[in-house]
Amino acid sequence: NAGVTQTPKFRVLKTGQSMTLLCAQDMNHEYMYWYRQDPGMGLRLIHYSVGEGTTAKGEVPDGYNVSRLKKQNFLLGLESAAPSQTSVYFCASSRAGGYTFGSGTRLTVV
Amino acid sequence: QQQVKQSPQSLIVQKGGIPIINCAYENTAFDYFPWYQQFPGKGPALLIAIRPDVSEKKEGKFTISFNKSAKQFSLHIMDSQPGDSATYFCAADNTNAGKSTFGDGTTLTVKP
Numbered sequence: 001n002a003g004v005t006q007t008p009k010f011r012v013l014k015t016g017q018s019m020t021l022l023c024a025q026d027m028n029h030e031y032m033y034w035y036r037q038d039p040g041m042g043l044r045l046i047h048y049s050v051g052e053g054t055t056a057k058g059e060v061p062d063g064y065n066v067s068r069l070k071k072q073n074f075l076l077g078l079e080s081a082a083p084s085q086t087s088v089y090f091c092a093s094s095r096a097g098g099y100t101f102g103s104g105t106r107l108t109v110v
Numbered sequence: 111q112q113q114v115k116q117s118p119q120s121l122i123v124q125k126g127g128i129p130i131i132n133c134a135y136e137n138t139a140f141d142y143f144p145w146y147q148q149f150p151g152k153g154p155a156l157l158i159a160i161r162p163d164v165s166e167k168k169e170g171k172f173t174i175s176f177n178k179s180a181k182q183f184s185l186h187i188m189d190s191q192p193g194d195s196a197t198y199f200c201a202a203d204n205t206n207a208g209k210s211t212f213g214d215g216t217t218l219t220v221k222p
Contacts, residue, residue, distance in 0.1 A: 004153075031208040042214040043154070043199065050208045090153050096205045097142035101153035 023091030116213025133200035
C-alpha cells in the first residue's frame with residue numbers, strides 16, 4: 001500500500017521552462033490537493049479537486065494548472081516556470097477528514 | 111484572513127518535558143481537527159485528530175484537548191524525547207467541503 005506517491009522528488013528548471021508534477025494515490029480517496037511549502041510560510045493551497053474531472057483554485061493558484069482525469073491521479077503543471085516558484089510541493093489526498101501527504105517534490109527554478 | 115491561529119511559532123523543551131501547542135479557529139463549520147507531524151525533508155503525517163463532540167483524545171504520548179465554546183484546541187506531548195523534535199501543524203477541516211485550513215506550524219526542539 002503505497003499511499004500517496006509524488007514524482008519526481010527533485011527537479012531543477014530554468015526560468016521559462018515547463019514541467020508537470022505527478023501525484024498518484026491508491027486509497028480511492030475522492031479529494032486531492034496540491035500545496036507548496038516555503039520557509040516561514042507554512043502550507044499554502046495551490047489547487048484542489050473534490051472528485052474525478054473537477055478542479056478548483058486554492059489560495060495561490062497563479063502560474064499553475066491542474067488536471068484530474070483519473071480519480072487516482074492529480075497533475076500539477078507549470079507552464080512557464082519562474083524563480084518565485086522555487087519551493088517544496090506536496091500532494092495530499094483525503095476521504096473525509098485528515099490528509100495523507102506525499103513525500104514532496106523539491107523544485108528549484110534558476 | 112487566517113482562520114486557524116497556531117502558537118507558539120517555536121518551542122524548546124528539555125527531555126521529559128510536556129510541550130503544549132495551541133490553536134484557535136473561527137469558523138463553526140469546521141468539524142474535524144487533526145494534528146500533523148513533519149520531520150525535515152518529509153511530508154506532514156497525520157498524528158492524531160479529534161471531533162468537536164469530544165473534549166479530549168489520547169493516543170500514546172499525544173493528547174488533544176478541545177474546548178468547543180472557546181474554539182480552541184491544543185496538543186500535549188507527554189515525556190517528550192529528542193526524537194519528537196519536528197514541526198507540528200494543527201488543522202481544522204470542513205469535511206462537507208473537503209477542505210482543511212492549516213495553522214502556520216510550530217517548530218519543536220527537545221533538548222537531551
